[in-house]
Amino acid sequence: MDKRWGVAARDALVSGTLAAAASTAALAVAGRIETGSAVAPTNAISHWVYGDRAARQDAPSVRHTLLGYGIHHGASVFWAAAFERLFGRQTERGRVGSAIAGGLAVAALACFVDYKLTPRRLQPGYEMRLSRPSLAAVYAMFGLGLAAGALVNARVKARSARAA
Numbered sequence: 001m002d003k004r005w006g007v008a009a010r011d012a013l014v015s016g017t018l019a020a021a022a023s024t025a026a027l028a029v030a031g032r033i034e035t036g037s038a039v040a041p042t043n044a045i046s047h048w049v050y051g052d053r054a055a056r057q058d059a060p061s062v063r064h065t066l067l068g069y070g071i072h073h074g075a076s077v078f079w080a081a082a083f084e085r086l087f088g089r090q091t092e093r094g095r096v097g098s099a100i101a102g103g104l105a106v107a108a109l110a111c112f113v114d115y116k117l118t119p120r121r122l123q124p125g126y127e128m129r130l131s132r133p134s135l136a137a138v139y140a141m142f143g144l145g146l147a148a149g150a151l152v153n154a155r156v157k158a159r160s161a162r163a164a
Contacts, residue, residue, distance in 0.1 A: 008084035015149025016080030019103075020073040022145030023138050027126055030134035041126035041138075042068040048122060055128035068125070075124075076142070079110045083146045084153075091150035092157060099147040107143030111135075 003011075028038040035041075037058035044055040045068030057064045087102030114124055127135055 003085050003088040005081070005085060008088060009081050011084040011088055011150070011153045012077050012080035014153050015084060015146050016077030017073070018149035018152065019080055019142050019145030020069075020076035022148070023076065023142035024069065024072065026134075026138040026141040027130075030130050030137060031126075034131060034134060035129050039065045041129045042072065044068065044125035044129050045071050047125040047128070052128070055125055072124070075110075076145075079106055079142075080146055080149065082106060082109075084150065088150055088153070091147070092154045094154070096147075096151065099150045100144065103143035103145070103147035103150070104140065105143075106146055107139045110142065111139045 024042060027041040031041040032038040035058065037043075039060045040055075040058045043057040043061070043064035046057075046064045047054040048071055049067060050064070054064050054068070083102060083106040086106070087098060090098040090102065115127070126138065130138070
């Protein structure tokens with residue numbers, strides 16, 4: 001843990017955003033294949049507010065899709081802060097393998113917390129619409145998104161250091 005929380009939180013805005021985008025893309029592909037709706041898994045996340053009926057919504061809407069994505073994005077930035085704190089410095093040193101391994105480790109931890117430690121009402125919700133193999137793909141894409149975001153952060157910092 002060699003990155004301060006303030007720096008990790010700032011960097012998490014980038015890595016969390018890329019992780020949210022990558023995992024949402026995986027949700028959309030899996031949703032389209034398994035339910036016929038690319039937004040159904042994202043809609044299901046809004047069960048935090050609207051209960052289980054949100055998991056039955058297939059059409060895009062502000063009420064379910066936008067809220068579901070907002071919750072997912074916020075959770076992604078939260079987990080990205082932990083990732084950046086634990087693995088961000090290694091990535092800044094050019095350790096791509098460490099970034100990928102760290103991203104996948106944090107994704108596995110997030111999955112464990114989501115499904116073993118979190119009350120059902122606050123679980124992600126997309127498990128109500130997707131198979132376990134699809135969930136594994138979503139979490140893998142989340143982890144790879146964390147790593148990609150950290151690599152973007154590292155590249156930006158390296159450019160800034162060269163320009164200074």
